[in-house]
Amino acid sequence: MTTFETVIGLEVHLQLKTKTKIFCGCLNEFGSAPNTNVCPVCLGLPGTLPVLNRRVLEYGMKVGLALNCSINSFVKFDRKNYFYPDLPKGYQISQFDFPIAKLGFLDILVDGKEKRIGITRAHLEEDAGKLIHDTVNACTLVDYNRTGTPLIEIVSEPDLRSSQEAYDYLTGLKLILSYLNVSDCDMEKGSLRCDANVSIRPLGQIKLGTKAELKNLNSFSAVKRAIDFEVARQTTVILSGGSIVQETLLWDEAKGRTVSMRSKEQAHDYRYFPEPDLVPFIIKSDVIENMRQSLPELPQAKLSRFVSAYKLSTYDAGILIQDQSLADFFETCAKSYPDTKKIANWINGPILKEMNERKLGLTQLHLSPLNLVKLITRVEDGTISNIAAKDLLSDIVLTAKDADVLIAEKGIAQVSDDAALEKIVDELLAQNQKTVQEILSGKTTALGFLVGQAMKKTQGKANPKKLNDIFTRRLHHA
Amino acid sequence: MTSDANIISFKKRDEMITRETVNYISGLAKLHINEVQAQKFAGDLEAILHYVEKLNSLDVSQVKPTSHVLDMENVFRDDTVKPSLSQEQALAFSVEKLNGAYKVPKVIE
Numbered sequence: 001m002t003t004f005e006t007v008i009g010l011e012v013h014l015q016l017k018t019k020t021k022i023f024c025g026c027l028n029e030f031g032s033a034p035n036t037n038v039c040p041v042c043l044g045l046p047g048t049l050p051v052l053n054r055r056v057l058e059y060g061m062k063v064g065l066a067l068n069c070s071i072n073s074f075v076k077f078d079r080k081n082y083f084y085p086d087l088p089k090g091y092q093i094s095q096f097d098f099p100i101a102k103l104g105f106l107d108i109l110v111d112g113k114e115k116r117i118g119i120t121r122a123h124l125e126e127d128a129g130k131l132i133h134d135t136v137n138a139c140t141l142v143d144y145n146r147t148g149t150p151l152i153e154i155v156s157e158p159d160l161r162s163s164q165e166a167y168d169y170l171t172g173l174k175l176i177l178s179y180l181n182v183s184d185c186d187m188e189k190g191s192l193r194c195d196a197n198v199s200i201r202p203l204g205q206i207k208l209g210t211k212a213e214l215k216n217l218n219s220f221s222a223v224k225r226a227i228d229f230e231v232a233r234q235t236t237v238i239l240s241g242g243s244i245v246q247e248t249l250l251w252d253e254a255k256g257r258t259v260s261m262r263s264k265e266q267a268h269d270y271r272y273f274p275e276p277d278l279v280p281f282i283i284k285s286d287v288i289e290n291m292r293q294s295l296p297e298l299p300q301a302k303l304s305r306f307v308s309a310y311k312l313s314t315y316d317a318g319i320l321i322q323d324q325s326l327a328d329f330f331e332t333c334a335k336s337y338p339d340t341k342k343i344a345n346w347i348n349g350p351i352l353k354e355m356n357e358r359k360l361g362l363t364q365l366h367l368s369p370l371n372l373v374k375l376i377t378r379v380e381d382g383t384i385s386n387i388a389a390k391d392l393l394s395d396i397v398l399t400a401k402d403a404d405v406l407i408a409e410k411g412i413a414q415v416s417d418d419a420a421l422e423k424i425v426d427e428l429l430a431q432n433q434k435t436v437q438e439i440l441s442g443k444t445t446a447l448g449f450l451v452g453q454a455m456k457k458t459q460g461k462a463n464p465k466k467l468n469d470i471f472t473r474r475l476h477h478a
Numbered sequence: 479m480t481s482d483a484n485i486i487s488f489k490k491r492d493e494m495i496t497r498e499t500v501n502y503i504s505g506l507a508k509l510h511i512n513e514v515q516a517q518k519f520a521g522d523l524e525a526i527l528h529y530v531e532k533l534n535s536l537d538v539s540q541v542k543p544t545s546h547v548l549d550m551e552n553v554f555r556d557d558t559v560k561p562s563l564s565q566e567q568a569l570a571f572s573v574e575k576l577n578g579a580y581k582v583p584k585v586i587e
């Protein structure tokens with residue numbers, strides 16, 4: 001029986017979060033009332049001219065450089081022609097033969113080993129409007145607010161060999177993109193969208209099989225499921241003697257299957273030609289170099305640095321770098337507290353738990369790095385127990401109160417005052433002569449009973465270790 | 479997507495412009511033309527392309543490719559907000575509207 005190999009290439013569309021649209025001064029904002037962020041330029045009214053938003057080209061360079069691409073020194077725009085109601089001009093301004101960036105790569109981990117996924121190109125273009133399908137009135141409603149939102153499309157080589165690799169590529173890509181701070185990268189809001197080109201071929205064959213283009217993939221897990229479904233479908237077709245038709249398929253999440261997209265299936269003949277309304281762009285090498293220098297530290301570099309500089313495990317550092325705010329928080333804490341492993345444990349454990357339970361980002365929690373350090377220090381100096389500290393964290397993230405203030409308010413400081421504890425110990429020793437005899441005759445486990453009684457008397461505020469010490473001292477030197 | 483696209487170029491053509499070509503292009507452009515017109519345009523377009531192909535006989539190896547007729551580059555605008563149209567103004571161009579949106583015939587099942 002023939003073994004097939006899966007071949008996947010991904011196209012990721014990323015909305016860039018500039019203040020204004022790519023070619024006009026309309027607000028680039030999600031969620032406004034329909035058709036309120038539109039003007040003659042983005043509505044494509046006759047006689048208007050697009051002018052490129054400077055920041056779009058900068059963001060495009062950033063994305064390209066972060067993905068190890070080379071930046072074209074000569075960049076131009078082209079018209080991609082097609083008719084659809086979401087496109088008021090009847091063409092989309094995109095880039096054809098001189099995109100902003102080309103020939104990059106992104107490394108993913110496959111079975112613990114690094115695998116390099118090629119990035120063919122990244123090009124700038126304008127987003128189309130939004131179509132709302134009104135089933136009640138059996139019509140389509142068009143909102144042009146999204147028209148002209150700057151997009152960068154990142155096209156991978158067909159280097160991905162499984163749905164898991166596709167998933168890992170997307171996760172890695174999203175992490176890098178989020179570090180650049182050029183987009184919300186939010187699939188739910190559509191600021192990050194993904195199409196997958198999927199084909200199969202007999203293992204060992206060089207020639208690519210006929211591909212299907214999967215659309216309507218609304219989450220990374222949907223990408224994974226859709227690819228798995230599509231690979232199974234294509235395998236069945238080929239094994240039963242059929243052949244794959246090149247087509248666009250829509251993923252139906254509810255039904256868990258791909259469906260053929262008949263209506264838009266006019267030939268992919270976009271008749272690209274140079275956009276006459278925009279002059280070309282020349283990017284000098286020093287501009288590219290400056291941009292490269294200004295890139296933030298990227299996830300992979302941060303991971304390595306966290307492991308070497310802070311002696312963290314790859315696992316701990318790996319969690320911290322998933323969220324830049326976590327990583328920054330960690331580093332600020334590390335400046336005033338030496339035990340980096342302990343800081344990482346607090347962030348990756350209780351703090352992440354608070355974030356997940358409250359569905360909030362770290363910056364939305366009222367927790368300052370210094371307050372966390374204070375909390376950790378209070379556990380260490382025996383003021384509060386570890387369990388009490390975790391409870392306290394929940395209060396801090398809600399109230400923003402200082403750890404010491406909360407400890408005082410709640411009266412949860414452990415009684416470490418030796419005189420007070422010694423008094424309690426002496427009382428208990430006097431009241432429990434029988435137990436004392438047992439302990440002295442070698443039944444040391446009975447000490448636990450006395451410590452427990454002392455804890456009760458202090459309403460749990462005593463430091464058990466300290467109590468143990470005092471009991472032991474008193475018993476042997478009484 | 480780009481791999482499917484073809485860009486207009488002045489490479490040597492293997493095929494004549496036929497009525498079918500004209501019908502295909504007019505279909506893409508949503509232009510309604512009849513067979514008589516298609517026949518005529520096929521001839522016209524063939525003549526135009528034939529004329530343009532004369533360029534192929536020139537030696538342009540020393541000439542910089544032209545991507546734009548204006549000898550300009552790097553025309554930008556700053557990322558600053560300008561007033562948009564009001565919804566009412568925007569929809570004034572519509573044939574039909576509903577709930578603040580342009581209303582068009584149903585485009586997808």
Ligand SMILES: [Zn+2]
Nearest residue numbers: 024026039042
């Ligand atoms: Zn506009």
